[in-house]
Amino acid sequence: MSTTGTVTGQPVLLRYALANGAGNIFNGHDSALSIRVTGGNAATTYNLGTRLDAADTITGTAGSDILNITGSGIGSANVTAVETINFTTSTAAQTFETGAIALPNTGTITAAASTVAVTIDASLLNLTTAGTLIDGPGNDTISVPTDDAERALLTLTLSSGGSDTVIFVDGGNVIGDVGVTINNFTTGVTAAADILDLRTGAATAFNSGPVNFTTLATAGGSGANRIIEINQALATTTSFATTDGGLAEAAIAAAITTLSANLTGANEGARTSFVILYGAGAQADKAGIYSVLFAASNLSAGDVATGDIIIELMGIVNSVTADSFVASNFV
Numbered sequence: 001m002s003t004t005g006t007v008t009g010q011p012v013l014l015r016y017a018l019a020n021g022a023g024n025i026f027n028g029h030d031s032a033l034s035i036r037v038t039g040g041n042a043a044t045t046y047n048l049g050t051r052l053d054a055a056d057t058i059t060g061t062a063g064s065d066i067l068n069i070t071g072s073g074i075g076s077a078n079v080t081a082v083e084t085i086n087f088t089t090s091t092a093a094q095t096f097e098t099g100a101i102a103l104p105n106t107g108t109i110t111a112a113a114s115t116v117a118v119t120i121d122a123s124l125l126n127l128t129t130a131g132t133l134i135d136g137p138g139n140d141t142i143s144v145p146t147d148d149a150e151r152a153l154l155t156l157t158l159s160s161g162g163s164d165t166v167i168f169v170d171g172g173n174v175i176g177d178v179g180v181t182i183n184n185f186t187t188g189v190t191a192a193a194d195i196l197d198l199r200t201g202a203a204t205a206f207n208s209g210p211v212n213f214t215t216l217a218t219a220g221g222s223g224a225n226r227i228i229e230i231n232q233a234l235a236t237t238t239s240f241a242t243t244d245g246g247l248a249e250a251a252i253a254a255a256i257t258t259l260s261a262n263l264t265g266a267n268e269g270a271r272t273s274f275v276i277l278y279g280a281g282a283q284a285d286k287a288g289i290y291s292v293l294f295a296a297s298n299l300s301a302g303d304v305a306t307g308d309i310i311i312e313l314m315g316i317v318n319s320v321t322a323d324s325f326v327a328s329n330f331v
Contacts (some may be wrong), residue, residue, distance in 0.1 A: 004042075015203040018044060021050075022063075027166055039065060039081075046082070048073065054099055055186040058082060058109045075101040087120065088113040095119040105129040111136035112160045123169065127153040135160045143167040148178040151314070158184040158194060159326075165195040165331070168314050170272065170291040177290065179240070179313035196289065197331040198227065198274045198314070199242075208271065222259040227330050229276040232322035236280035240288040242313050245306045251277060251308045252292060274314070278322045287325070289315040 001007060004021040007031035018024045020040040027277050028035065028048045034055035037046065043063030052073030058300070059201045060081030067085045075085075077100040087109065098109065098121065104129045111118045117138030123146045125131070132155045135142060139162045145151045146169045166182070186194045213227045216234055235251040242248060252275055272293050279286040291312040294304070 004040065009037075039063075054078070058325065059103075061127070069096060072096065075099040077102060080104075085109045086112040086113065087118060089118060092116050093119075095121065097121040098125045100124045102126045102128045103128065103131045106131065108132045108134065109132035111140065114138065117141075117162065122154075123167075125150060125154070129153065130155070132157060135162065135164050137161040139163045139165075141165045141167065142305060143169075144180045148312075151180045152178040155181045155183065156315075158182070158186070158240045161192065162194055163194060165197055167199065168289070169199045170274075170312065170314060180315040182315050182317045184317070184322060185209040185317045187320055187326070187329055189326055189328055193329060195329055195331060198289070198291075200272050200291075213330050215323070216255050219255055219257045221256070226272070227274045227276075228256065229325050230278070232278045232280075236278050236322075237288070238281035238283055240277075240279065240286075240313055240316055242290075242311050247312075248277060248288065248290070249306045249309065249311050252311060253304050254292065254307060256292075256304050258304060275311075276325050278320075285319055285321075286304045287317045287320045287322075288313055289317065 001019045004019045004023045006025040007016060007018065008027040011029050011031045011033060014033060014035050016026065016037040018026065018038065018040045022042040024040055024044040026037050026044065028044045028051050036051055036057040038059040039061035041061055043065055044061055045066045046058055047068045050071030052069055052075060054074045054076040057078040058067065064080045066083045070089050071091055074097045079101045081104055083104050094327050103125060111120060112134050114136035117134050117140055119141045121143045122133055123143045127150050130153050131171045135158045137160045142164060144156060144166060145154060156166065186192050215229045215231060217231045218234060235255045237248045237251045239247045272291060275290045277288045277290060277291050281301050291311040291314055294308060
């Protein structure tokens, strides 16, 4: 294009290069054909409606670009340099799969303006340095990145309302402190209470999450339970770091002193529990969500020590009351 302004895509024209300058708006055409659009040198708005697919290529500008989606769509690594993605719909049962969209530093994906429950699958999201994902006002379902390094860069803000379900998948690759930061998570038994769906397995083959929940008020065995809340009076940590033998690992091992045989099978999933550990000191009013792999095969015969477990930080829940998680906060 030779001048800036509003461009409406045509079904037979599949590639667009917008003019340099402010004020560009690109409206996608209403067909199933994939397009390529390259912005100019200033902020641009791309309106893809319900037509975003994995073959669409959107190359953003140096300005603060916006991508608007109004129904189910699938992104991919072909979408780059777009700072804000609005998933805004009034149609029920819509899903936005981010794919490997390369979200720029401090980029945002938000469903805050939707009027119905939505599903956001960000399991493959590619974050440059840091990014924010914001829910909608309905009872939404949100999958956070499966890749360890990407989880560490994401802030999930549940500020728009509803009872949201947040899906975590632990692929078993423990590499350190890689937790999503979660704001405004509602615990307890209320209509607005949020839910954690904690799963083991590969991202491409989600398996059912554990359904058993127990609270440890005194040190003891975990039995067959796969989700374990450690009461604040029993153990806390001033650091959520996953250092081998560090404060968090020692607190978990001190609380879960023994195991029953049904957590020590040859299958890794059977040897994995998810643990909620509350913070203290500088980490007060926070809770760490850990995947805990019980590494040894004969743990049922003895006490659990730090050398017997490998922990991975899945997420940190901010502004949470100690001992407030209940069974209905989990799938």
